Amino acid sequence: MRVSGDVPLSNDGKEAVFDLAMLTSLPQTSFTTTTVWTEGGTEFTGVLLKDLLDTLGVSAGSLSMIAVNDYAAEVPVSDAVVGGPILAYLVNGKEISVRDKGPLWLVYPYDSNPDYRTEVVYSRSIWQLARIEILP
Amino acid sequence: MDKGSRSSGAVFDRLHPGITAFVILVCMMATGFLYFDVARKIDSQNSASSDAVQWTLAQADVEFLAFRNSLYEAAAFKIPISTVRERYDVFFSRISTFETSAVFIKAQTDSQFSAHLKAIRSWLTAVQPLIDGPDDDLRASLSKLEDESGEVRKSVRNLTLMGLKVLAAISDSERLDVAETLKSAGVLTLILIIILITMLAVLLILGRNTRRATTEKLETLARLEAIIETALDAVIVVDADGRVVEFNGSASDVFGIPRSTAMGQDMAELIVPDEYRSAHDHGMKRYKTTGELRVTGAGRLRLKAKHAKGRTFPIEVAISKVLANGEDFFVSFLRDVSIQVANEAELVKARDDALAGERAKAKLLAVMSHEMRTPLNGMIGMLELLESSRLDERQKQQLDVMKISSRILQQHVEDVLNISLLESGKMLPQTQIFDLAGMVDEVFANQAKIAENHGNTLVLEMQFTGKKWIKTDPFMVRQILTNLIGNAIKFTRNGTVTVRIAPDEKSKGTVIDVIDTGVGIAKEDSEKVFEDFVTLDTSYSRIVGGTGLGLGITRRVVHSLNGQISLSSSLGNGSTFSVLLPVSLDHVENETAPPDQPEKVLEHTASIEPQPAQTMKILLVEDNPINRLVVRELLANQGHKIQEAHDGAEGVRMAEQTEFDLILMDISMPVLDGVQATGEIRHGDGPSKRTPIVALTAHALSEEVDRFRNAGMQDVIFKPTTGRVLAEVIERFAKAQPQVSAPPSASPTLPEPLIDQEIFEDLIQTMGSTRGQRLIGAFLESTDKDLAQIATMMDTAQAGDDLRRDVHKLCGSTGMFAAHALCVQLRLVEGLCKTGKMPEVQAAFGEALRLWPPTRSLIQSKAKELTNQP
Incomplete structure (x- = not known):
């Protein structure tokens, strides 16, 4: 995954690039929730968006997240909270491929908060995430 | 407030707690139901049930085309083969989404949608080994995949179209569902509003009624207070313990206790006089233990009350019991009746004085009459005696005047005595x-x-x-x-x-x-x-x-x-x-x-005869010499034998020695009075033990008469007396005795006196002696003639109206001239004439004829005696 834009911490020129090993080295968060796209309760495991942004030193603005299929969604940094969305790399304990909406999927704990059961949040729940562009 | 709304208010009042509770419960339940229902519905609206489905559908089409396009471009070596794999994965992921996403699972109920989805999935599965295989194999299959994708393209397109249709229908039904929910929410809200408005109206009416009732109560209370405060009567209200709870202005005035002092005090302490305290306390105790009330509700009562200054005064009081808030109160209306009582006492005294005066007057009159009797007795007796002496014409006239005067005076005295006798109620x-x-x-x-x-x-x-x-x-x-x-x-x-x-x-x-x-x-x-x-x-x-x-x-x-x-x-x-x-x-x-x-x-009253039928031996007991003289002379004139006693004791002595035919007994005498003397004679054993005793008294009061009779006296002669009265009494007792020696001159078979002495005397007096003499002569002659004529008619048996008329006429004239016995007999004849029984008429008339000669001679001698008196 490549993070571009005004990244305070970078490892590839002006960009920060993460592979799965790097991501798994960050603190791991997991929760079980239902989603409108899956059947039954599903366990998601990944890195908390807040932890990622904290690692990158991003605390304000918004993130433009772009998928493999060129789908794009804008997520405000304020969404990145404890108990908020994670960048999931395991679903039900398994790594996910592009066919399973992997390798990264921004998932909100929909069941824990009604505010996450809105179309805006659904539109921000981007899967097959390829890139994050940090917007001021 | 009119009657109807008052009663509806009452209904409200009665139903109000139940209804209000029920309505409030229903409202709460409805509100609760509505809240949960709407909240649930809104909640379901709040949580978006799906991601943007149209986008997802459209993306399927787009991603398939992108995959197919990658097949062309890869074949032309414009792009690396990995891009084909990536495009395949993206499309694969999209189709998986259709299979797992809740909204699309719902859409799979549509058979066509489901069929297209299954066709796509089976193709994807079929080509998956190729995609995952080595690059060369994939490259070699590109054209084949391209050909197949033409067919799949149709399915993807149809899936998109069908999905849109099915989802639109689902969306519609969901909207309808929401609309229904909102509609029922609206209906419920409407019902709730109506209920609330109704409740509000009820509450308004209740409130208005309550306000009005309160106002009325306050007005009534104010009025009552004003009435109590301004009442002329003292008003005291006490509770069941006798504590004052109301004490109006008049009460303060009457009892001299300010209201502020009286309130809360023991009423008995304040106004019940000390001497009635124990009775009052006893009554209160009785009420407390038995609930029995004696003074309360007994109407107006006269009682005594105590003034603050200690004096006791009469009051009139009416007490009633009222029940308020489950407690008994006693309401007393009191009035100071000192003046009234004083006035009444004065009236009673005035009446008593007046009655006493009346009694004193009657007594005085009786006593006066009594005191007048003795001198009057003397005067009348002496006048009678004087009359029988020789008098010239002038003296005779003067004597007449005196006699008439004394008789009037005597009548007055008797009238007064008569009244006191009648008044005493003993007659x-x-x-x-x-x-x-x-x-x-x-x-x-x-x-x-x-x-x-x-x-x-x-x-x-x-x-x-x-x-x-x-x-x-x-x-x-x-x-x-x-x-x-x-x-x-x-x-x-x-x-x-x-x-x-x-x-x-x-x-x-x-x-x-x-x-x-x-x-x-x-x-x-x-x-x-x-x-x-x-x-x-x-x-x-x-x-x-x-x-x-x-x-x-x-x-x-x-x-x-x-x-x-x-x-x-x-x-x-x-x-x-x-x-x-x-x-x-x-x-x-x-x-x-x-x-x-x-x-x-x-007829006894009129039967004075110059010679008595019987000579009687009479004892006269009398201490007054005048009275003694008068009575003696009168009796002697009538031919009786008189013995005199000067007092009661002497009378008793003489009665014990001699047997008398009659004893005349004065009452008030020294030594032994008449009543005592009578008692001794009756209880003694003398020869006169059973002789009739007649009281001779001026004691005219009626209660005295009973005393005389109780003592054993037979009759009473009131003084002053006359010869006529004496004769009457004597004759009565003479008759009572067996007639052992009837004088030959008298005719014992004749019950009627021949002449009526009184009428005869009056006749002579009224006509004067000369004229009377002449008239009597004429009467005697005409009667002779009339009797003869009637006798003739009898003989010829000419009974009838003529005979009766003649008898009637003769009857009238004989009555007028005091020929009493004849008159009575002729009346009998007249009566028998009506019956027409001639033998009886003749017999009766024969008796009348027999009566005539003695009557005639008696009248002649009487007339001569009266008119010849000098």
Whole structure:
């Protein structure tokens, strides 16, 4: 995954690039929730968006997240909270491929908060995430 | 507030707690239901059930085309083969989403959508080994995949289109569902609003009613308070413990206690006088234990109360119990009646004084009369004796005046005594059966002379048939008749005095009307005439004479007989006195005279004879020398033998020695009074033990008379007495004795006296001696002739109206000239004439003829005796 834009911490020129090993080295968060796209309760495991942004030193603005299929969604940094969305790399304990909406999927704990059961949040729940562009 | 709304208010009041609770419960439930229902629905709307489905559908199409495009481009080596794999993965992921996403699972119920999805999935599965295989294999299959994708393209397109259609329908139904929810929410809200409005209206009405009721209550309370405060009566309200809870201004005034001091105090302590405290406390205790009330609710009571300054005063109080808030209160209305009580006491005293005065007056009159009797007795007795002495014409006239005067004076004294006797209520009627019409005839006969002098005609009207006997007190009736008829004659000149006897239908009694055509009495005086000492026209009554007691006595006598007397009259039109006696005329079935025929009794009064039928031995016990002289002379004149005793003790002694025929006993005497002396004679063993004793007294009070009788006396003679009264009494007791020696001169078979002494004397007196002598002569001659003529008619048996008329005429003239026995006999003859039984008529007339010669000679000698007196 490549993070571009005004990244305070970078490892590839002006960009920060993460592979799965790097991501798994960050603190791991997991929760079980239902989603409108899956059947039954599903366990998601990944890195908390807040932890990622904290690692990158991003605390304000918004993130433009772009998928493999060129789908794009804008997520405000304020969404990145404890108990908020994670960048999931395991679903039900398994790594996910592009066919399973992997390798990264921004998932909100929909069941824990009604505010996450809105179309805006659904539109921000981007899967097959390829890139994050940090917007001021 | 009108009646209807008041009652609806009452209904509200009664239903209000239940209804309100119920409605509130329903509202709460409805509100709760609505809240949860709408919240649930809104919640489901809030949580978006799906991601943007159209986008997802469109993306399927787009991603498939991108995959297919990658096949072309890879074949042309424009892009690396990995891009084909990536495009495949993205499309694969999209199709997986269709299979797992809840919204699309719902869409799979559509068979076409499901069929297209299955076709796509099977193709993806079919080509997956190629995609995942080595690059060369994939590259070699590109054109084949491209060809197949043409077919799949149709399925993807149809899937998109079908999905849109199905999802639109689902979306529609969801919207409808929301609409339904909102609609029912709206309906529920509407219902709730209606309920709320209704409740609001009810509450408004209730509130208004309550407000109005409160206002009314406050007004009533204010009014009540004003009434209590301004009440003229003292108002005190106490609770069940006797503590004052209300004490108005008047109460403060009456008891001298300020309201602020009285409130909360023990009422008994404040106003109950010390001497009534224990009774009051006892009453309160009784009420507390038994609930019994005696003073409360007993109406107006007169009690005593205590003033703050300690004095006790009378009050009038009414106490009632009221129940308020489950507690008993006693409301007392009190009034200071000191002035009223004082006034009443004054009135009672005034009345008592007046009554005492009246009694004193009566007593004085009685005593005066009594005191006057002895001197009067002496005067009358001496006048009688003087009359029998030789007098010249002038002296005789003077003596006449004196006699008349003394007789009037005596009448006055007797009237007064009579009244005190009647007033005392001790003169009880003694009933006998007698002939009422006959008695009227008697009274007429007695008054005939005066009536003639006044030019009056006397008429007896009997408005009844059959029975004429009546049972009542004959003496009283005679007194009534004498007074009324005498009065009527007195006040009538040249008129008619009619006595009408009729049965009274209504009361079954008998009415005696005495009707005159005289001067009459003004209407306003018609009640006054029955009062004592009333003489309406003083000058006139002086002419006719009278005490003014006559009608007063008559009224009392009538009342003694339980009768009624009334007067109807007007000035100048005569008077009618009506006496209603409560006894009927048909009292006796048998018309034969009862044994005690009143006529005989009555005739005693008129049967003075110059020679008594019997010479009696009489003991006169009298301490007063004048009285002794008078009585002795009177008795001696009548031919009796007299012995005298000067006091009671001497009287007793003489009675023990000699047997007397009669003892006349004075009452008040020194040493031994008449009553004691009588007792000793009766209880002794002397020869006069059973001799009749007659009291001779001026003690006229009625209670005295009973005492005399109880002592053993048979009769009473009131002083002053006359020869006539003495003779009457003596004859009564002479008759009571067995007649051992009847004098030959007397005719014992004749029950009737030959002449009526009184009428005879009056006759002579009224006509004067010369004229009387002449008239008597004429009467004797005409009677001789009339009797002879009637005898002739009898012999020729000419019975009938002529005979009866002649007998009637003769009867009238003999009555007028005092030939009493003859008159009575002729009346009998007249009565028998009506029956037409000639033998009986003849027998009766024969008796009349036999009566005539002795009557004739008696009249002649009497006339000579009276007129020849010097």
